[in-house]
Amino acid sequence: MEIFTEQIRKEHFLSRTDARVKIISSLMILVMVLSYRGIFFPFFVFVSGMGLCYKMKIPLKRFLLRFSEPLFIVSVVLILKLFFSGKETLFSFAWFGITVIGHSDGLMEGIRIACRIMGAVSIVAVLGFSTPFNEIMAGLSWMRVPRSFVEISMFAYRYIFLLFEDGMVIYNAQKNRLGYTKIRRGLNSFGVLAGSLTLKAFDNSHNTTVAMVQRGYDGTMPLLKQKPFRLAEVSLSVLVIAVMGIIWTR
Amino acid sequence: MDPVIRLSVSIDLFTYPDGTRAMSDIGLSVHNGEFVGILGSNGSGKTTLLRLMDGLLKDFSGSILLDGRDVRRLSAREIYSKVGLVFQSPDDQLFAPTVFEDVAFGPLNMGFQESEVRERVFAALRDVDMKGYENKAIHNLSYGQKKRICIAGLLAMGHEILLLDEPTAGLDPMGEYRMMSLLTSLSKDKGVTIVMATHSVDLVPLFLDRLYILSKGSIVRGGTPEEVFNTPDDMTQVKLRLPHIAEMIYRLKHDDHLPFSKVPLTVGEARREIINLFNRTDA
Amino acid sequence: MDPVIRLSVSIDLFTYPDGTRAMSDIGLSVHNGEFVGILGSNGSGKTTLLRLMDGLLKDFSGSILLDGRDVRRLSAREIYSKVGLVFQSPDDQLFAPTVFEDVAFGPLNMGFQESEVRERVFAALRDVDMKGYENKAIHNLSYGQKKRICIAGLLAMGHEILLLDEPTAGLDPMGEYRMMSLLTSLSKDKGVTIVMATHSVDLVPLFLDRLYILSKGSIVRGGTPEEVFNTPDDMTQVKLRLPHIAEMIYRLKHDDHLPFSKVPLTVGEARREIINLFNRTDA
Amino acid sequence: MKVLHSKSAVQGLYLLVVTTSCIVLTVCEAHAMHISEGILPLNWAALWFVVAAPFVAAGLQRLKKLSAIDLSFKPLVGLMAAVVFIISCMPIPVPSAGTCSHPCGTGMSGILLGPTISVLIAAVALLIQALFLAHGGLSTMGADIVSMGVMGSFAGYLTFKALRFMKVNLSIAGFMAGLLADWATYITTSAELASGIRGDSAFVPLFWKILIAFIPTQLPLGILEGAMTAGMVVLLYKKRPDLLVKMRVLKPEEIAI
């Protein structure tokens, strides 16, 4: 489960910032990125995001993992736009008897989308890299996101880890009894694993509910209490948003 | 013995959905502030009995009264504000990601302020010797450590009645001893009523007020440790044994014909008996 | 002692991914056919050590040799056809829906014919006193029953080396005794090598050939039970204790100054000592 | 003992399918069935949020009602969300589009917990993926909820109900539900994607291009998803029918035998 970026949360300026401030600022910047018609602003956000990731000392592997999917999509979009849309020919060549045409206006359009993607992705990545899940949840709940939605998200988050753990546990138990030494038996073992993982998970969800009810669970999970906003953080973020806004209007 | 009866159980029959007759002809009662043990072999029904008392299993014939009221009629809140159950397997009980969050869950639900919650959590962790583990992920704990956190989770809530399903299984010998002392002091000093299923025969006579022996879903004997731990053969019949000390003195008395006046159950008593004997023959 | 060394462990350091230093400066070896115990308080690293020996944890510095070959270099088949590990928590080990399917999993993987598989399963269930439960759903068993099925699952495979993580925790006293006798006979009669983590101090001297005491991830003592169980204070330092019998005689000898010649560890020996003492003073 | 031999074909298939998908999981990393962060411009992103909102609201309403009766319902929904999360993280390569696609799992959750709850489940899974995996995105969550949550859940649920009403057996109903849920999701995603990135070009040809690019994987993926859904339902039916009753998939009398 190391793909979860939260696992690498370190002590740094952003991780200490109030989650609500981070969420609101990120969402505002995200909206600006998406509504901007040109290239400059998203690109600027992208570069700042990279800078923050660097400051947070995100390990390279996690960083690449996180950006691999968007980068991939960016390249697909660029290719699609370059060759399949637009009117003005940028270049053309023959390829197995087909004339392939690259369009300059298509390319421009592609770059615009690419910047938008990278800008948006990097701002959300910074939020994800710097904020633990339960803080985000507490923040969302403060922002009037329905409480039950927040709660099932927290359950889900917990169960994701549990499923992986239980999967590993069963895998080890099987390996220990020669479960994966022959291919045919291995497939069979894996089948047993999938089935019993499912059943165990259902049982587990039932058992833990019983344990929770025992300890006073009445249908609503207790959440982190929010500390009061700190003036310095709020004013800093207002400043950042204002600067961003000025750049955006240019 | 405090005359107030907190729990009174009388079960004619309880059958699990798969047809297992797990409980029949049970009658027992637990007084206020008592520390009662339930002993029995594997599969004799200890866990089932505790779950029945806790209101988790309802499909039985008979009655279980908590402070005089039928547990089947009580709401979850009414039961669990008084009664806390520690499950036998820690994995059934722990659900939060970290130690602190798990132990704090109960107090948070009770509506305490954050500072009070923290205080209770830290006190409970101290009681089970797990201070300093607050931020450790639950699934990274050792088995005995998990067991301790389970108990801490209940201690932090300060129930009046505790049901404990083998709380000392998997604890190291010192932990076992400390846990039992802690429970005894809860019962003696704070008046907490405790019912505990256990296999630790040797600790029973040191700490428990009274015990019941279960066999195949029925109670076969009940009373103080002295009354119940009688002869080794009676115990082997129900797959238990005497405490080692008692076993030894029993053998010395009956097989080797040393003139012990009684069969002591604990190290302390046995020392006294042996010294007495020694002085007598010496003189 | 058979001079052939089956397992030889020397670990400089093992750290869990979350930073816990779980093991350091470990050196031990297990001879063929030996029955070796590992004792230690909760969190001292018993489970970690067994998992290391079983090849489940590989990120350590040092070496673990199974029949002279590094476990990290061996394939799963090479390790697990020789070595079997019973996990501490039965829920970690049992995965099939019914008792029969779970116990049969190992033998089936070993490629036996159906009749042979059935034979092995039934023999193993008999050994752990669980005959008649073949078709019961695992999640409907009691804790002690699950524990027994775990052990049966390994017994059915007939490994040469068994690693057992507290196999008797949660078993009733008679089950505990029987299990230990069974393991001893496996080791003495069939030459199976057994390493077992345990908290059952009282049973150790009756059954084990040799034991190691772990504390905070290091071995602090090793030897025969007589060599290791020394003074109560040494034991309390590592959160263990002497067997009750030894404790009593120790107290009688050192605090009450009765002239015992040695401190016996088992009921049988203690009886002999006391009778001797008695006869001596009598005469 | 017959346990050594008997294993229904469907269950076997389910197991095989899960096996292969997990092998693939280790091979391939990029995935692209969710619409990625930033692809949709603000107006389109907002539109899809508006479309998704009533369904999410209905889901919340129903969650509130059911969890008041049964305290273990929320944890169960959370568990299903985790399952959907994992299933929809399982990338399968799409050679023709040079990308990966994945099953969505909402057909299964739609059958088991009902379509509106299943929309919620999709939303939760998507939120966690967006925040921590850059799989999908915050701004495109609305669109993804509509395709995976709304279309997937309702397609799965309605198919299952209709087939069960016609007395089709459990495994076939489950299979068809999974299959159609997957295809419905993918068609919707293609439409959303086409409208979002078309710029000045025409919608319909782009939609077809995207649709066709995904066909080589989406056809088999649908079958895989169908098998998985059927496997899950049959597994539960065989081993833990009590759970199916609790989740209101079956009536108590249906498991009496």
Ligand SMILES: Nc1ncnc2c1ncn2[C@@H]1O[C@H](COP(=O)(O)OP(=O)(O)OP(=O)(O)O)[C@@H](O)[C@H]1O
């Ligand atoms: N959920 C269940 N469904 C069916 N049978 C069950 C269930 N739980 C327990 N049993 C059976 O009921 C009997 C009593 O089980 P119980 O768990 O109460 O025993 P126990 O005394 O706690 O044993 P242990 O010492 O092993 O914990 C056992 O034979 C067990 O197999």
Ligand SMILES: Nc1ncnc2c1ncn2[C@@H]1O[C@H](COP(=O)(O)OP(=O)(O)OP(=O)(O)O)[C@@H](O)[C@H]1O
């Ligand atoms: N997966 C893990 N990740 C991090 N730390 C762990 C992990 N497993 C165990 N530990 C820690 O390592 C130490 C040794 O644990 P281990 O499970 O080996 O103890 P043990 O001797 O088996 O204890 P017990 O008697 O309670 O079973 C403990 O402090 C424990 O908290």
Ligand SMILES: [Mg+2]
């Ligand atoms: Mg029990």
Ligand SMILES: [Mg+2]
């Ligand atoms: Mg351990």
